[in-house]
Amino acid sequence: MEEVQEFDIAVIGAGSAGPKAARIAAAGGAKVVIFEEALIGGECLYTGCVPSKSLIHSATLWNRMQRASEFGLPKWSGGEIDFGAIMRQVHRSIEEVGGGSALDSFSRQGITTVCERVRFIGTHTIETSKTKVRYSAKQFILCTGSLPTFPPIEGLEAAGCDTNRTVFEWKTLPKRIVIIGGGPIGCELGQVYRRFGSEVTILLNGKRILARDDADTAAVLSQQLISEGIRIAIDITIEKVERRGDEKVLLLAGGEVIVCDAILVSTGRKSNVAGLSLDEAGVHCDEGGRLKTNAYLQTTAPHIWAAGDVTSEYKFTHVAAYEGAVAASNAVSVLYGKEPCCPADYRVIPRVTYTDPEVAGVGLTPALARVSHSEEVIDIARFPFAHLDKAIITGETTGFVQIVSLKTDGTILGAQIVGTSAGGLINEMCLAMHANLPVAEIALTMHAYPTLPEAVEAAALSSSDAPLSPCLDSYVARE
Numbered sequence: 296m297e298e299v300q301e302f303d304i305a306v307i308g309a310g311s312a313g314p315k316a317a318r319i320a321a322a323g324g325a326k327v328v329i330f331e332e333a334l335i336g337g338e339c340l341y342t343g344c345v346p347s348k349s350l351i352h353s354a355t356l357w358n359r360m361q362r363a364s365e366f367g368l369p370k371w372s373g374g375e376i377d378f379g380a381i382m383r384q385v386h387r388s389i390e391e392v393g394g395g396s397a398l399d400s401f402s403r404q405g406i407t408t409v410c411e412r413v414r415f416i417g418t419h420t421i422e423t424s425k426t427k428v429r430y431s432a433k434q435f436i437l438c439t440g441s442l443p444t445f446p447p448i449e450g451l452e453a454a455g456c457d458t459n460r461t462v463f464e465w466k467t468l469p470k471r472i473v474i475i476g477g478g479p480i481g482c483e484l485g486q487v488y489r490r491f492g493s494e495v496t497i498l499l500n501g502k503r504i505l506a507r508d509d510a511d512t513a514a515v516l517s518q519q520l521i522s523e524g525i526r527i528a529i530d531i532t533i534e535k536v537e538r539r540g541d542e543k544v545l546l547l548a549g550g551e552v553i554v555c556d557a558i559l560v561s562t563g564r565k566s567n568v569a570g571l572s573l574d575e576a577g578v579h580c581d582e583g584g585r586l587k588t589n590a591y592l593q594t595t596a597p598h599i600w601a602a603g604d605v606t607s608e609y610k611f612t613h614v615a616a617y618e619g620a621v622a623a624s625n626a627v628s629v630l631y632g633k634e635p636c637c638p639a640d641y642r643v644i645p646r647v648t649y650t651d652p653e654v655a656g657v658g659l660t661p662a663l664a665r666v667s668h669s670e671e672v673i674d675i676a677r678f679p680f681a682h683l684d685k686a687i688i689t690g691e692t693t694g695f696v697q698i699v700s701l702k703t704d705g706t707i708l709g710a711q712i713v714g715t716s717a718g719g720l721i722n723e724m725c726l727a728m729h730a731n732l733p734v735a736e737i738a739l740t741m742h743a744y745p746t747l748p749e750a751v752e753a754a755a756l757s758s759s760d761a762p763l764s765p766c767l768d769s770y771v772a773r774e
């Protein structure tokens with residue numbers, strides 16, 4: 296009989312969730328193996344956050360160079376970008392961020408790494424695809440990520456379209472780009488390509504971009520993208536896509552025809568579970584194909600846990616790593632004969648779209664707050680960057696900070712920020728919500744002058760929970 300290598304915990308996938316899960320499990324005393332079929336670092340490092348943020352950085356610098364004269368510098372006298380050079384920089388960023396050997400760091404922590412694809416061949420046994428080596432484990436953590444989805448449009452895939460899996464390999468910049476989908480990926484990359492000189496059209500089947508974000512913050516971004524020359528077309532039905540020579544032709548309901556050189560599809564993600572033979576292990580997906588898990592991130596098989604994009608509603612790197620830690624903590628508890636100890640807590644999840652201006656949010660938007668609370672108890676405090684000294688100095692006055700709280704006791708329900716560095720600014724709101732601080736505590740915290748975070752303080756100061764001054768409140772009756 297073939298030898299089976301035995302472990303306490305097997306982690307499948309080494310993107311953002313898997314390494315965190317493996318490290319926590321090893322730190323908890325388990326004998327751990329992690330499997331990766333491609334490159335350690337996964338989507339975020341190679342085809343997601345890192346390359347997109349590197350491209351965004353180049354596009355932002357290019358934009359600021361063109362605005363130089365606003366700051367008293369010599370007027371920008373033109374010039375061409377070298378897209379190939381920019382993409383080489385993107386790949387240098389990937390190398391540097393990935394830096395060092397993940398394999399070495401795993402082995403220092405006593406984690407065995409196997410660089411192969413695996414699938415289940417029994418409830419507790421998996422097999423590598425090429426070498427056919429078998430591994431058994433008491434607990435498994437599935438961290439296999441997600442894949443881009445394609446809308447069911449006749450001819451779309453045959454005409455040749457791109458996703459985040461292929462765009463970072465582009466060597467030249469397409470002249471005319473159509474982006475299907477107006478979520479974070481579509482907006483971020485659409486703005487980048489427009490700033491580098493492409494004609495960009497974003498096609499939506501709904502009414503607005505960033506449909507999951509606060510409508511007012513999305514509207515600020517929408518206005519900015521349009522002002523830069525991006526066409527955003529709403530309520531669109533694409534009936535058919537054809538390839539004519541090197542061109543792609545989109546035929547829309549209503550008769551419009553759009554001709555372009557590249558189509559970027561960014562319409563959503565699906566759990567990457569194909570080929571895992573999950574049925575062998577008793578793991579089931581829901582009707583939409585998402586891996587089902589309970590509050591402890593336990594799948595329908597009690598000894599199998601899942602973390603990250605493969606199961607999460609929140610497809611972010613920070614959530615994947617958090618869920619990896621939660622799943623591993625529970626797997627280790629069960630390994631020691633205890634109950635799962637750690638339910639996933641999604642109350643404070645920051646979400647950021649790294650456009651210029653950035654769009655960030657945490658907790659409830661005003662619209663969602665109205666679903667769970669009556670209008671009379673909700674306070675919405677807003678402070679525009681146009682009134683903030685630092686933003687005026689740097690010429691970045693677009694946007695605002697908005698805090699949604701309860702009038703009764705200042706409990707913060709959520710916050711939305713649109714503006715420069717919104718992604719960094721939202722972290723103060725995350726800390727306040729995590730620590731259950733009322734909005735008055737932000738108002739009472741001294742913020743350095745002149746800085747962008749003062750906008751958070753100013754929004755808090757305009758909330759109904761804000762104190763009149765650090766000490767007057769106890770003496771002066773408030774209206």
Ligand SMILES: Cc1cc2nc3c(=O)[nH]c(=O)nc-3n(C[C@H](O)[C@H](O)[C@H](O)COP(=O)(O)OP(=O)(O)OC[C@H]3O[C@@H](n4cnc5c(N)ncnc54)[C@H](O)[C@@H]3O)c2cc1C
Nearest residue numbers: 308310311312332337338339343413440603604610611612
């Ligand atoms: C363009 C883009 C930009 C993004 N920008 C941001 C951002 O700025 N901030 C942010 O927070 N999030 C961002 N995200 C989302 C983020 O990249 C994902 O949420 C995160 O990478 C998910 O991590 P994961 O570990 O769940 O999955 P992944 O990183 O996809 O890792 C899964 C790993 O499992 C491996 N695998 C799969 N099946 C098997 C198998 N059978 N055997 C062995 N190995 C297997 C895969 O090869 C892969 O390496 C972005 C995503 C995209 C597409």
